[in-house]
Amino acid sequence: MACGFRRSIASQLSKVLELPPENLIKSISAVPISKKEEVADFQLSVDSLLENNNDHSRPDIQVQAERLAEKLKCDTVVSEISTSQGTVNFKINRELLTKTVLQQVLEDGPKYGIKSELFSDLPQKKIVVEFSSPNVAKKFHVGHLRSTIIGNFIANLKEALGHQVTRINYLGDWGMQFGLLGTGFQLFGYEEKLQSNPLQHLFEVYVQVNKEAADDKSVAKSAREFFQRLEMGDMQALSLWQKFRDLSIEEYIRIYKRLGIYFDEYSGESFYREKSQEVIKLLDSKGLLQKTMYDQVTIL
Secondary structure (H helix, E strand, O other), X not given: OHHHHXXXXXXXXXXXXXXXXXXXXXXXXXXXXXXXXXXXXXXXXXXXHOOOOOOOOOOOHHXXXXXXXXXXXXXXXXXXXEEEOOEEEEEEOHHXXXXXXXXXXXXXXXXXXXXXXHHOOOOOOEEEEEOOOOEXXXXXXXXXXXXXXXXXXXXXXXXXXXXXXXXXXXXXXXXXXXXXXXXXXXXXXXXXXXXXXXXXXXXXXXXXXXXXXXXXXXXXHHHHHHHHHHXXXXXXXXXXXXXXXXXHHHHHHHHHHHHOOOOOEEEEHHHHHHHHHHHHHHHHHOOOEEEOOOOOEEEO
């Protein structure tokens, strides 16, 4: 639709400038909608038409814009022509614009806006969009919502343009917080509450164990030991961690379904657990690691 208006404007300009319309179409840009004022629908930058870009020899752009505008005439497509800051502005006939838009919407349906010839030569790509990314065992909150909405919009847009899109939710599902959570659940957790309202119960456990760890060094030590067991691949610790992860994802999927959002893959920091061990062995063989008093590894 917009391309049709551009071609009409380019056709009139080509007669005045004695240039092929095809050379002018790309120089005619749509004007973003402004709440403050309605200046024009399309504009032509006179600067883009001048071959000589030397500021000392180039004629005044605004003067050139005004001279060009004087040679142009309104027609059935363009209802108003004006100039501003070196541009020639074109306002489209509102009755024609309304009829054209409505007709195009009826013809294209859900494809309206993406069948433009501007996208006809767009190369098809494989695109990964990673978004949302909440932390496992924590409630989905408004802080995640912005990333979720923007990411989903980008994924939908790319998909509508014909790209092969993979939607990834990269979860915060590893780290020392799971040492605290594992220890906390062993101390304060209830299986019934975990099954009925998993994220709420895990949040309550996490808050409680943090308070206990701040006052009781033995609880903090147990949390470090639990996370060490996770990193070493202890089956009991991993089984509990996996349960927290699975229940969290189930709850997230329920929320995403209400928002009309889906993911092709749920990944996370735990994906690199085994891979990180290879890196640690390599660094250790080069003498680049040092153990702290808590048996945690520090890179020198």
